[in-house]
Amino acid sequence: MDDCCEREPLFTFGVIADIQHADIDDAFNFTQTRRRFYRNSLRLLKEARETWCQLPARPNFILQLGDIIDGFNKRHGASSVALDRVLEEFSLGSMEVHHVWGNHELYNFSRSELLCSRLNSSVLADGRCDGRRAGEDINAYSFTPFPGFTFVVLDAFDVSLLGVEEDSLRYHRALSLIKQHNSNDDLNCPPVQLDNLKQRFTKYNGGFSETQMDWLNDVLSSADKKQEKVSLISHLPVHPRSTVPSCLAWNFDELLSIIQCHSSVVCFIAGHDHDGGYYWDKSIGVHHLTLEAIIETPPGSNAFGTISVYEDRMVLKGNGRIPDIDLVFP
Structure with missing residues (x-):
């Protein structure tokens, strides 16, 4: 790394993923292989928020990469209470927060409820000359925090079995797609x-609709012409070398095809895979960063980061389980 640590960044932002807060005792994950620290997740968020607030320059915004509360809240009738707790902790930092939707948001709330909730961050793009939205019922939008840099928040569950009525056309189209590849009675x-990439076809994953991808293509075409640098944000990763196959978006290959057609994209940031991951696609110069999860971070450690943006790179300063990474622009 060069002398960028001695330079002032153009702007900074915070990143945090898979908080999955619930007021319940620690327990193991679905496969009974990993311990999850449900109450501790709120303490780790508090530590992250306090760290961001104590920086010489507070981050311009925070990216909350999805799964903000755990699906167990729904079983206990505590979805709204749990969400209020986490959003209250975020609000104490007085920083703009962009919330990505993950599968656990859709376990707790319907898509229509989320669109009317404080987790619909697309409203932050409303009224901005630099903001564009994908559609009324798609949580995808773009914003420009600094001239020449655009962020695009994607809705990785636009095509999904989660959060929609089972008698809806949207549900049946998603069901038809997943059953072409998954014959299990339990679609989770x-x-x-033999093709491990088929493991992505589970109920806890989803995909991007044609409408959203057409919109993204238009946004990136505009960014290409303006010679902007674009970071794409999603709950689900889209590069097989940045995650395990069971955490990929259903149509990750179509999303990658769009990225490969646009010189403006420099980074893809995701959550969902609790172990995290990183891959630099040198062929097109795009960094694929998958953040480690708060929920499986034990007491005494943490999992959040602060990214400083310069003209020629982004520098991730990790905390706890998240390593430092230098994301050089092509």
């Missing part, structure tokens, strides 16, 4: 196939 179990 990945299919056993």
